[in-house]
Each structure stands twice: as structure tokens, then as C-alpha cells.
Amino acid sequence: MPLRQLLLILIFIAFGCVNAQEVSIGVLRDYNVNRVTFSHFKKHYSIYADTSYIGTLEDFSYIEVQLNNGRLLLSCNTVSKGSFKKIRLTTRDQGGAIIVTSKSPIVRQRKYEDNFEVKVVSGRMTIVNKVQLPNYLSGVIESEGGGGRAAEYYKVQALMSRTYALKNLKRHKKEGFQLCDGVHCQAYHSMLRFTPEIRTAVNATKGEVLVDENNKIVSTYFSANCGGQVCDASHVWNNSVPYVQSFLDTFCIHTKQAKWTKTIPKSSWRSFLVNEYGYPIQDSVAHSMMYTFEQEQRKAFYIHPSLGIPLRDLRRKFKLKSTFFSVHPQGDNVVLNGRGFGHGVGLCQEGAMKMARSNYSYVQIALFYFTGVKVVKYDQLKL
Ligand SMILES: [Zn+2]
Ligand SMILES: [Zn+2]
Numbered sequence: 001m002p003l004r005q006l007l008l009i010l011i012f013i014a015f016g017c018v019n020a021q022e023v024s025i026g027v028l029r030d031y032n033v034n035r036v037t038f039s040h041f042k043k044h045y046s047i048y049a050d051t052s053y054i055g056t057l058e059d060f061s062y063i064e065v066q067l068n069n070g071r072l073l074l075s076c077n078t079v080s081k082g083s084f085k086k087i088r089l090t091t092r093d094q095g096g097a098i099i100v101t102s103k104s105p106i107v108r109q110r111k112y113e114d115n116f117e118v119k120v121v122s123g124r125m126t127i128v129n130k131v132q133l134p135n136y137l138s139g140v141i142e143s144e145g146g147g148g149r150a151a152e153y154y155k156v157q158a159l160m161s162r163t164y165a166l167k168n169l170k171r172h173k174k175e176g177f178q179l180c181d182g183v184h185c186q187a188y189h190s191m192l193r194f195t196p197e198i199r200t201a202v203n204a205t206k207g208e209v210l211v212d213e214n215n216k217i218v219s220t221y222f223s224a225n226c227g228g229q230v231c232d233a234s235h236v237w238n239n240s241v242p243y244v245q246s247f248l249d250t251f252c253i254h255t256k257q258a259k260w261t262k263t264i265p266k267s268s269w270r271s272f273l274v275n276e277y278g279y280p281i282q283d284s285v286a287h288s289m290m291y292t293f294e295q296e297q298r299k300a301f302y303i304h305p306s307l308g309i310p311l312r313d314l315r316r317k318f319k320l321k322s323t324f325f326s327v328h329p330q331g332d333n334v335v336l337n338g339r340g341f342g343h344g345v346g347l348c349q350e351g352a353m354k355m356a357r358s359n360y361s362y363v364q365i366a367l368f369y370f371t372g373v374k375v376v377k378y379d380q381l382k383l
Helices: 003-020 133-145 151-167 196-204 233-237 266-277 284-289 311-317 349-357 362-369
Strands: 022-026 035-042 046-049 052-056 063-068 071-076 079-084 086-090 097-104 110-113 115-121 124-132 208-211 259-265 325-330 333-339 374-377
Touching (some): 022 133, 046 079, 052 071, 071 086, 071 115, 110 124, 110 133, 133 196, 151 349, 151 362, 233 311, 259 266, 259 325, 266 333, 349 362, 362 374
Antiparallel strands (some): 035 063, 035 097, 046 052, 046 086, 063 071, 097 110, 115 124, 208 374, 325 333
């Protein structure tokens, strides 16, 4: 093929991908699904098995796909159609949606828009929702934020989720899709219950992403509640991120997840510190300080950095809501008084909700939580 022709085709493909804005999402990835059914919900769907046309989804009350020795057994209304490498469900209609139910293991049914493909990748049944980006974002916002939020909150979530998606399109390339539906990427447990307000927010921010001062798409982190101080990224991931700084956030301090307490036996606390980190228990000064720790401002380490005990390790070990806690001895226990819920880096969801209710715009909210960023249209970026 002449080089010029090849180049034109490549440009066409690249241009088409950006414009069509379809993303492929691996769904039900939190489960090792072996058997799944699809049934009609809205509009017209065609079923294909490898290259054969099987019929329309509304012809059957459901179709079932089962993993068997690296192949997919397809049955329609319990009648076997054979074994295949790939099953596709496609619609040409706007607003097409189907019901997906994992039967093994049993998972509550979900409803997804647009197209589906089922294939086997590395021996695992791989269910891929090929979905228009705005429909995917609506499902993510529904999963993350639920219903009844202020419009500007939905808009900032749309901006964050779109930015995340477009930055991470290659994250699951080896597994045969772009993004997964778990918290590893963004929760996408679509039930199609989202209110028109979520759709409106996605459309109102159409094509917008957050970029840093070099016009690079930023990594958008968020957590439920920062406890009153947004956490420096280096406390959680060791490397600092220029647009994710630590600062005080007064918008979230009176919300429901702002405070927590937990009581842990001294013996468990002590053995973790001594066994995992060689805490110098034989030293009388160190011993006396072992159960007392104040954290007015966020810190990265327990008691003193020289002891090398990261708070994030304590959080993981004792399943704490956050690393933003103080510790006091009480009898045979230590009592932890903590603030916030989640890693606390980036956007604080409860703070953002409060800002939205206080009439801040979604751009103001985004610029409050991320330093030195700006909102631009994705298709105007020179990638
Ligand atoms: Zn993922
Ligand atoms: Zn906060």
C-alpha cells in the first residue's frame, strides 16, 4: 500500500476514534463470571456469534453465554446455538439498552446502554460494554454520587470522570478493553436510574477535561471526605504531584463522614509496630510515647519520620477510614480519633457537594481542589 494512502487511513482512524467517543469498558470485573444472560430492555439489538447473524434480542426472552474450555456456548431461550469465540450484541438506535445478569456467580442485574461484546481473554470470560462516552460518564456519576445532588456537583464529577477516562484509555489494553468497571478505574455499575440532571451535567461539560500548565491531562483523584485538610499525594503514593497540594478545606468539616473513632487493643497496636517496623520498645522514652500521637495537621508518619512507620500502612492494617487520626491510650486499648474518609488526595466529594450547594460553579470547585489547572476542550488539545 502506498505510504500516502496508509497515512490517510491512519488519520481517518484516529480522527474517527476521537469524534465517535466510544469507549470499551470491561464490566462485572469484580467477579469471575462464567455464565451471563442478556435480555431486551430498550430499542432493537442484533445478535452475532463470530460472523453469523443469530437473530434479534427481542426474538428471545433472554440469551445465555457460558464459558466452556476457552469457548463461549451460546443458547437462546435455552436452545443451544453452538460454541463460538465471540458474541456481539449491537444496536444502531440511540438510547438502546439491555439487561445484563451474571448467573455464575449470581450478581444483581444491571442495565447498560449501547453495544456489547463477549470474548475469552487469557481463559477468562470478558464482557465488554462498547459505550458512547457520555453514556459511560452518566453511569459512573450514578455509581459514584447517587441521586439528588446539586447540578454543579454533577458537573464537576462529569469533568473529573471524563478527564480520568481519557487519560487512562490504555489501562486495560492487554485484557481486551480500555477501562474496568471497578474502583481500580471508576465504578460503573450502571442501573440506568440516573436522573435527567446527570445527563444535563454531562452535556453541559461536553468534551471538557482538566489539564496542567503544560496542557497535559491531569490525574484526577478524589475521595469521600478529606477531613478538613486535603492530603499531599506523596503521603499516599511516595511521589508528589504538582497540581495535588495539601491545604485546608473547611467545606467538608461538618458533614457526616467528617469524624470517626476506633478502639484497638494495645497488644495488637504494639505487636504491629514492633514486629513490622522494629519499634524500639526497649527504649524507655520511645516506649512511653508509643500510644500517643497528635495530628493537628496531616502527617505522613506515625510519631516521627525517623521511625519509618507510614500512616498509610496503619490505615491498611487496621482498616481505618483515613490516615488523619490522633491516638491516645485508654486502659488496655488505644483510642483513635480520626477525620475524613478515603485517601484525602484531590477532590473531596463532600466538600465539593457543599461548595455546589453554596453556589460555587463546577470550574471554581475544580480549581479549588487542583492547583494550577485549567478546563479545556479535549479535541482542542494537540495530543
Ligand atoms: Zn481498572
Ligand atoms: Zn474536604
